[in-house]
Every structure is written in structure tokens, then in C-alpha cells.
Amino acid sequence: MDSGIFHTTYEKDMALRRTPAQKVRLVLLIAFLLVFPFLANRYYLTLANQVAIAVIGAVGLNILTGYTGQISLGQGGFMAVGAYSAGILTARLGMPWWGSTIAACFITALIGTFFGIPSLRLKGLYLAIATLAAQEIIIWVVTHWRALTGGVDALVVPDPVSFGIRINSDFNFYWVAWSIVGIVTIAAVNLFRTPYGRAFIAIRDQDIAASVMGVDLFKYKLLAFAISSFLVGLAGALTAHYRNIVTWERFTIDISVLYLAMIIIGGLGSITGSYLGATFITLLPAVLTNLGRALKSTFPAIDSVLPFIQQATFGLVIILFLIFEPEGLNKIWKNIKDYFRLWPFSY
Amino acid sequence: MQRGFLNQLNSSTLKPGETQLKIDDVQLNFGGVTALLDVSLEVRQSEILAIIGPNGAGKTSLLNCISGLYRPQHGRITYYNGEAHELTRLKPHQIARLGIARSFQNIELFRHMTVLDNLLAGAHIHMKTNLLSCLLYWGPAQREHLQYRRFVEDIIDLLEIEAIRYNTVGSLSYGLQKRVEMGRALAMRPSILLLDEPMAGMNAEEKEDMARFILDITEEHGVTIVLIEHDMGVIMDISDRIAVLNFGQKIAEGTPDEIRQNPLVIEAYLGEETSVFPFKFHPKTETSD
Numbered sequence: 001m002d003s004g005i006f007h008t009t010y011e012k013d014m015a016l017r018r019t020p021a022q023k024v025r026l027v028l029l030i031a032f033l034l035v036f037p038f039l040a041n042r043y044y045l046t047l048a049n050q051v052a053i054a055v056i057g058a059v060g061l062n063i064l065t066g067y068t069g070q071i072s073l074g075q076g077g078f079m080a081v082g083a084y085s086a087g088i089l090t091a092r093l094g095m096p097w098w099g100s101t102i103a104a105c106f107i108t109a110l111i112g113t114f115f116g117i118p119s120l121r122l123k124g125l126y127l128a129i130a131t132l133a134a135q136e137i138i139i140w141v142v143t144h145w146r147a148l149t150g151g152v153d154a155l156v157v158p159d160p161v162s163f164g165i166r167i168n169s170d171f172n173f174y175w176v177a178w179s180i181v182g183i184v185t186i187a188a189v190n191l192f193r194t195p196y197g198r199a200f201i202a203i204r205d206q207d208i209a210a211s212v213m214g215v216d217l218f219k220y221k222l223l224a225f226a227i228s229s230f231l232v233g234l235a236g237a238l239t240a241h242y243r244n245i246v247t248w249e250r251f252t253i254d255i256s257v258l259y260l261a262m263i264i265i266g267g268l269g270s271i272t273g274s275y276l277g278a279t280f281i282t283l284l285p286a287v288l289t290n291l292g293r294a295l296k297s298t299f300p301a302i303d304s305v306l307p308f309i310q311q312a313t314f315g316l317v318i319i320l321f322l323i324f325e326p327e328g329l330n331k332i333w334k335n336i337k338d339y340f341r342l343w344p345f346s347y
Numbered sequence: 348m349q350r351g352f353l354n355q356l357n358s359s360t361l362k363p364g365e366t367q368l369k370i371d372d373v374q375l376n377f378g379g380v381t382a383l384l385d386v387s388l389e390v391r392q393s394e395i396l397a398i399i400g401p402n403g404a405g406k407t408s409l410l411n412c413i414s415g416l417y418r419p420q421h422g423r424i425t426y427y428n429g430e431a432h433e434l435t436r437l438k439p440h441q442i443a444r445l446g447i448a449r450s451f452q453n454i455e456l457f458r459h460m461t462v463l464d465n466l467l468a469g470a471h472i473h474m475k476t477n478l479l480s481c482l483l484y485w486g487p488a489q490r491e492h493l494q495y496r497r498f499v500e501d502i503i504d505l506l507e508i509e510a511i512r513y514n515t516v517g518s519l520s521y522g523l524q525k526r527v528e529m530g531r532a533l534a535m536r537p538s539i540l541l542l543d544e545p546m547a548g549m550n551a552e553e554k555e556d557m558a559r560f561i562l563d564i565t566e567e568h569g570v571t572i573v574l575i576e577h578d579m580g581v582i583m584d585i586s587d588r589i590a591v592l593n594f595g596q597k598i599a600e601g602t603p604d605e606i607r608q609n610p611l612v613i614e615a616y617l618g619e620e621t622s623v624f625p626f627k628f629h630p631k632t633e634t635s636d
Binding site: 198 | 438455478535
């Protein structure tokens with residue numbers, strides 16, 4: 001029996017997946033993602049696609065808020081920038097979906113960086129208020145600049161087409177969305193084992209010490225905003241192409257709070273946490289609805305109060321997490337892994 | 348005895364004894380409070396210079412001026428590494444890039460990172476891979492990561508923290524955190540290392556270890572060390588020169604033996620007429636040197 005895992009080269013020691021168990025888990029996850037669309041019906045595919053978009057958005061927000069420590073309430077606004085950029089470029093200028101998506105990412109990164117400038121002076125709650133202003137300004141512009149965005153009317157985006165295949169079904173979009181999730185995950189994980197990511201974490205943990213270590217706070221805070229907004233814009237652009245319709249109601253302050261809830265419940269400063277949090281928050285309403293339906297036959301009265309129960313449960317879950325596991329789902333996942341790593345010797 | 352190190356920890360090109368840092372008439376005020384008054388001091392390559400003085404004498408303020416966290420109202424701080432750099436106009440990260448590293452009085456490590464990542468973060472200024480390469484963890488990024496991993500392993504060996512390299516810093520004991528913080532500063536490959544009370548709150552054994560590491564760093568790598576410390580025994584044993592601050596002014600400078608016999612220093616430490624100290628400058632200290 002092994003007494004531990006010992007690496008003999010630095011390469012092996014620095015690999016992301018260092019143990020056989022980690023490799024097995026990764027293979028299982030990928031296998032599941034590959035098989036899932038063939039087994040699931042349309043309802044579950046819709047959920048899977050929503051989760052994919054939420055994961056990208058949550059990873060983006062986590063890079064900024066969880067890793068760099070810059071609280072952002074502008075998530076909804078930045079997603080709106082991504083969605084409207086992609087929508088306008090495709091619907092009005094006839095750009096292919098992938099072109100408009102990439103362009104949308106860069107546009108959002110630029111606008112995110114602009115709204116990140118206050119972070120050089122403001123910290124914590126003060127910065128949160130500044131990003132809240134970004135959220136409101138963006139939504140105001142979107143609803144009032146009728147010539148560009150169509151104002152409060154919905155913007156209709158044609159179906160994306162890739163290699164001659166029209167991506168109009170959930171099944172087709174699943175492959176697009178989850179491939180992008182894969183790329184985003186690899187990039188994000190790599191970011192945090194290289195100097196850029198370390199500088200971000202350093203700014204979060206001790207910004208003065210970071211500056212004395214040679215980290216240019218100005219540059220790296222703006223860079224964090226840029227990278228984060230890039231991914232958030234990507235999530236927004238995918239929403240536009242997935243829904244075929246862009247409306248400002250989808251990007252209000254509620255969305256900003258929802259995404260903050262995702263990364264808090266998932267685990268701040270953790271990529272796995274972003275996955276878990278995004279999945280949890282996206283699936284929770286669906287689970288509650290199904291539960292309500294199941295109970296309807298026994299308690300007919302539940303139908304009218306179901307929406308309230310949903311919201312209350314949502315709030316309750318967040319409060320319970322903050323009390324019992326402030327480090328989020330990621331910590332619970334870690335505890336489970338640790339338990340089985342030592343099993344059956346629990347000491 | 349010369350230990351084999353793969354990597355040079357010292358980035359300075361000056362010869363031992365040459366002037367490396369020159370502080371001229373630095374004055375620092377916080378509102379009406381004068382923290383430093385006309386302080387002049389010279390730091391020479393490869394020496395251990397200790398700055399001592401009672402609490403509130405301005406020792407940490409002086410270090411903060413050097414590393415750019417405070418901007419003095421008056422005076423110049425010039426750093427030489429082949430050419431002269433005026434530090435008072437530079438930002439902290441620019442000063443760091445010149446090779447001035449420091450540790451803090453209250454540990455300011457990156458608490459949620461492992462010891463290894465803290466040390467790698469310390470080497471930040473030397474890592475030059477571009478963002479795209481980092482995101483792909485491809486070619487240059489991977490090679491650089493590997494190269495600096497080897498480099499920080501040297502520091503891990505030097506400071507004898509092999510056993511804790513994967514530990515999260517926040518979970519370590521105070522003494523070990525201090526050691527890691529010094530390691531992080533060392534990972535910058537500094538030409539001057541500013542240590543703010545590296546032995547505060549340690550027991551005798553930990554202090555001995557720390558003193559040994561500090562001596563190793565200067566003797567084997569030639570890194571200049573500017574040190575603030577309260578433990579007189581350690582100071583007298585390891586430092587080449589000592590500067591004494593009292594109420595923001597330098598009252599003495601010299602070798603440990605000279606300082607030991609200096610009447611102004613004795614007075615400042617033994618505290619004759621201590622009752623007037625907290626409120627006004629002591630009249631006698633204004634005569635300086």
C-alpha cells in the first residue's frame with residue numbers, strides 16, 4: 001500500500017493533477033459531460049446550457065472579486081455589454097457568431113477596465129458602490145440609446161451557424177457552450193499558477209506588501225478588471241446567441257447579486273467553487289419548482305405560494321452557507337475528498 | 348564554508364564597502380507630528396546596518412521612506428547600482444524593481460497562499476512571460492515557472508523551511524511566518540534587504556536561527572541588510588554598524604563598541620528624565636552626534 005505520493009521532479013510536483021485520484025475524477029467528469037447530452041431530454045439540456053453560461057460568468061467574477069478582492073456589483077451591466085455587443089454585431093452588421101462573440105469579449109474588457117479605474121482609490125464597500133454605479137450607468141445607456149440598442153425593445157439575434165450547422169437546438173449549443181467552458185477553465189487555472197494570478201492574490205491578501213514586492217497595483221487591478229470583464233462579456237455574448245433575443249431585463253442588478261451569491265456559495269477564490277456555485281444557483285430554482293409540482297397533489301395550496309417559497313429558500317440557503325460554511329461548496333467538496341483520502345483511517 | 352547554491356541571491360554589482368544608499372536630511376511630517384527630522388545615513392554594500400531606538404523613534408518610518416510607502420517632505424534618498432536613482436519620487440513597485448526588498452514589522456504575508464507561492468510571488472519582478480503564454484501555460488511560461496521553482500528551492504534550503512513548503516502561510520506559527528516573510532523578500536534577489544524587527548516576539552532559539560540566517564545572507568551572498576531590532580544582544584553581535592534614532596533624529600552612528608559607550612545612547616535607553624520624553628523633543632538630543 002502507498003504511504004503517500006512522492007514526486008521526483010519539479011515538473012510532476014507542479015502539475016495541476018498530481019494524484020491518480022485527481023486524474024480519475026477529471027476523466028469521469030469529462031466522460032459525464034460527453035455522454036450527458038445523448039441521455040438527457042431537452043429540459044435538462046436547457047439547464048446544462050444555462051449552467052455553462054453561468055459558470056463562465058462566475059469564473060469571471062471570481063477572478064475579480066474572489067481572487068483579486070475587488071468587490072463588483074457591475075456583473076449584470078458587463079454581461080449586458082457583452083450581450084448587446086454580440087447581438088448588434090451579428091444582427092446589424094452580419095458578423096458570424098464567433099466573430100461577434102470575440103469582439104464582444106474585447107469590448108466588455110475595455111469597458112470593464114474603464115469602470116475599474118476607481119478601484120485604484122477605493123476599496124471594499126466603497127468600490128462596491130462605484131461598480132454599482134457602473135451597473136446603473138450601463139443599463140441606463142442600453143435602455144436610452146435607442147439608435148444602437150433598440151432601447152427597451154428586444155434585440156433579435158439570428159441563430160449562430162458553425163461549419164454549415166445551424167446551432168438552433170439545445171443539443172447543438174451544448175457542445176459550443178461546454179467547449180468554451182473547457183477553454184475558460186484551462187486558462188483560469190493556468191492564470192493562477194503564473195505570475196499574473198499570484199499578483200492578483202497578493203493584491204487581495206496584502207496590497208501594500210504586493211507593491212513592495214514590485215507588483216504595480218495600478219496595472220494589475222486594471223488587468224484583473226479586464227480579464228474578468230472579458231469572461232463576463234463572453235457569458236453575455238453566449239446568452240445573446242443562445243436566447244436569440246437580448247433584453248435589458250436580463251441584466252439588472254439582480255443578476256449582479258445572483259452572481260455574487262454564486263461565488264460566495266461556491267467559494268471565493270476558487271475555480272472549482274465557481275463551477276459548484278454556478279451549478280447550484282442555476283439548478284436550485286428548477287429543483288424547487290419540481291419539488292413544488294410533486295407536492296401539488298398532496299398540498300394544492302402550495303401552487304399559489306410557490307414563488308415566495310422559492311425566494312425565501314434562496315435567501316435561507318445563502319444565510320445558512322454564510323453561517324455554517326463561509327468558505328462555500330468548494331470547502332465541503334474538499335472535506336469530502338479529504339475524508340476519502342484517509343479512509344478507512346480517519347485520523 | 349561555502350555552500351553550493353544554484354542561483355545567486357544578490358543582484359547588486361557594487362563592491363563590498365561602496366555606498367549603496369544615501370539618505371540626506373530626510374524630514375517626514377504627519378500633520379503637526381514630526382516623525383523624522385534631518386536624518387542622514389549611508390548604507391554600504393554587504394554590511395549589516397542596524398537601526399535602533401526607543402518605540403516611536405521613527406525607525407519604521409525611515410524604512411517606509413526608503414521603500415516608497417511614505418514620501419518625505421524634505422531630503423533625498425539616493426540609491427546606487429552603477430547609476431544613481433532618486434527614490435523619493437518613485438512608487439513602491441518601482442523601488443522594488445531596483446532591488447530593494449523588505450519585510451514588515453507586523454507580518455504582511457499573502458495569508459491564503461502556500462509558502463511556495465509566497466516565495467514565487469516574491470520573485471515577481473523577475474518573471475517576464477506574457478499573459479497569453481501564461482494562460483496557455485505553454486513553452487516560456489512553463490519553463491519560467493520551473494526555473495523559479497528551482498530558485499525558490501534554494502531559499503527554502505537556506506531558511507530551512509523544507510517541511511512547510513506546501514503549507515498555507517496563515518496556518519503557520521509566528522516564528523515560521525517571520526522566516527517565510529524574509530524568504531519572500533529574498534526571492535526578489537535583493538541588493539538591499541530591509542528587515543523590520545525580524546526577531547520580535549521570538550524565543551531565544553528562534554532568534555538564534557534568525558541571526559544565523561541573516562549572517563548567511565550577507566556572508567554567503569553579499570546582500571546588504573538594514574535591520575531594525577530591539578534585542579540589543581543580537582544587534583551588538585551581528586551588526587557591522589549601528590545607527591540610533593530618538594524622537595525622529597539620528598543621535599549616534601558607529602560600530603557596536605562605539606554605540607555601547609555613547610552617552611547620548613545610554614541616556615536615550617536608560618531614560619534619564621524620562622518624564623519629559625513623551626511630549627517634547629528632549630533638549631539634549633538636539634545637539635546630535
